[in-house]
Amino acid sequence: MRERLVETLRLHLVTDSALCGERGVLAVVEAAVAGGVSCVQxxxxxxxxxxxVERARALKAWLAPRGVPLIINxxxxxxxxxxxxxxxVGQSxxxxADVRRLMPGALIGLSVESLAQLEAAEAAPVDYYGVSPVFSTATKADAAPALGLAGLAAIRARTARPLVAIGGIHAGNAAAVLAAGADGLAVVSALCAAADPAAAARLLSARMG
Amino acid sequence: MRERLVETLRLHLVTDSALCGERGVLAVVEAAVAGGVSCVQxxxxxxxxxxxVERARALKAWLAPRGVPLIINxxxxxxxxxxxxxxxVGQSxxxxADVRRLMPGALIGLSVESLAQLEAAEAAPVDYYGVSPVFSTATKADAAPALGLAGLAAIRARTARPLVAIGGIHAGNAAAVLAAGADGLAVVSALCAAADPAAAARLLSARMG
Incomplete structure (x- = not known):
């Protein structure tokens, strides 16, 4: 079960419609999945x-036959x-627990930006944590201070739940982030702003070993 | 059934937290209900x-024992x-139909800002229409042009569903709006910005006959 979940979370695309630009979110998703993305948020x-809702349905219709889950932020x-x-969901x-009540069978992710938030969330019905930001990033205006690889490792030491690292992750640091304890990587800019999102996803996948 | 619904929709408070100010939304709701508001959005x-969610729960907990329905925008x-x-819901x-699928037993209201929108909505599973704006208003930045009493009357002529008029309504024009065919009135500023929302609601109720 956990194995399967971790496989699903391995390479997570988080969309940013501004960064996707004129080609549109769906086109970027299609290319990124062709390049190896395993999950789309x-x-x-x-x-x-x-x-x-219309955009979510269009993505779901394209992703479902490919076995790639769609997660809504x-x-x-x-x-x-x-x-x-x-x-x-984020902390705000x-x-x-409310999400679980409304969607009993859903995959529920929670963003944690500190060890304190992680510890407060361990009793909550969460399937995985988004640990953010590992590195500083321009994508999210309200992001907390960067945790760094040491901060990620400290969170890793306190939970058995899958961790998806996010924030400033790209092909150049992917292996180090996994080595620090992440089960999966989530990327925004490295795919949404890429000239060739399929090639960027293939490169990321390759660097993840 | 329709009688009961119309009674419920008779005097509808739509909250605006900025206009409610430091006293807070719940305090304004409490005062307005004491003064005769029959429904809170x-x-x-x-x-x-x-x-x-927390604010909605606080309102629901206070309204439920008083038999006043809570509607979420x-x-x-x-x-x-x-x-x-x-x-x-508004047009965007x-x-x-999606709301009805997710909340089969809910009261569903739809804003219509023209006869064309009304006609397009008649086949949809809607319990009442919010007809807006009857008069021009500063409360809603993206409001359509005012319908006027004639526009409201034209919409009244085309549907049997309950109509809740909104936009620039106050004690001074309440009777005219009802005479033009509204089943209920919805107010924002006339209650949220009132120094004494209970007195303002009582005055509105009195003018509604």
Whole structure:
């Protein structure tokens, strides 16, 4: 079970529609999955609900036959309406226990930005943690201070749950992040801003061993 | 059934936390209900999800024993997590058919800003329409042009569903809006910005006959 989950979480694309640009989120997702992305998190902080649901459905329709799960950032309503596989919540989003009640079978991820947050979350019904930011990043304006590889390793030492590292991760540091204890990597810029997201995903996959 | 629904929708408070100010949304709701408000719609466009759920639960806990329904603007996730009685959606929010699927027993309201939108919505699973804006208003930055009493009357002529009029409504024009065909009135500023929301609600109720 955990093996299967870790495999699913291995290379996680978190979308950023501004970085995806004119080619659109779906085109970037298609290319990134072709290059080896194992899980897609749709994150939309500006989109109105109806458009968000439509985008989630388009992604789900494309991802489902390929066996790649779709996770929705924050919005349980969008996840329910689109038939997504899971929800990723931050510390200010819906509490994991509430998400679990509304989506009993969903994959639930929670962002933790410190050891204290990790410890507070261990009793909550969470399937994996997004550990962030490992390195400093320009993608998320409200990000906490970078944890560094040592901070990631300290979190690794305190939980048996799968860890997906995020924040400033690219092909050049992927192996070091895994060595520090991450089960999977989540990337935004390294794929969404790539001229060739398929090639960028292949390179990342290759560096993950 | 329709009688009961219309009674419920008769005087509808739509919250605006900025206008409620330091006294807070719950205090304004309490005063407005004491003054005769029959239905409360919690509208939060800035609040993060966890805080939105917490506010919705606090309102629901206070309203439920008083038999006053709580309707959540836009967010089905917040409505589900808080046990709210309904959801009010705009044209860019979740489609009514999707809301109905996720909340089969909920009260579903839809904003319509023109006759064309009304006609397009008649086949959708909607319990009432919010007809807006009847008069021009500063409360909603993205509001469509004012319909006026004639526009409201034209919409009234085309549907049997209950109509809740919103936009620039106050004690001074309440009777005219009802005479033009509204079943209920929804107010934001006239209650949220009132020095004494209970007195303001009593005055509105009195003018509604």
């Amino acid at each position: 749709l994150r939309e902080k500006q989109l109105e609900t109806r458009a968000f 924050d919005r349980v309503d969008v996840a329910l309406a689109s038939g997504a596989d899971g929800v990723h 989003d819906m509490a994991p | 919690l509208r939060e466009k800035q609040l993060e999800t966890r805080a939105f 836009d967010r089905v996730d917040v409505a589900l997590a808080s046990g709210a009685d309904g959801v009010h 929010d979740m489609a009514p």
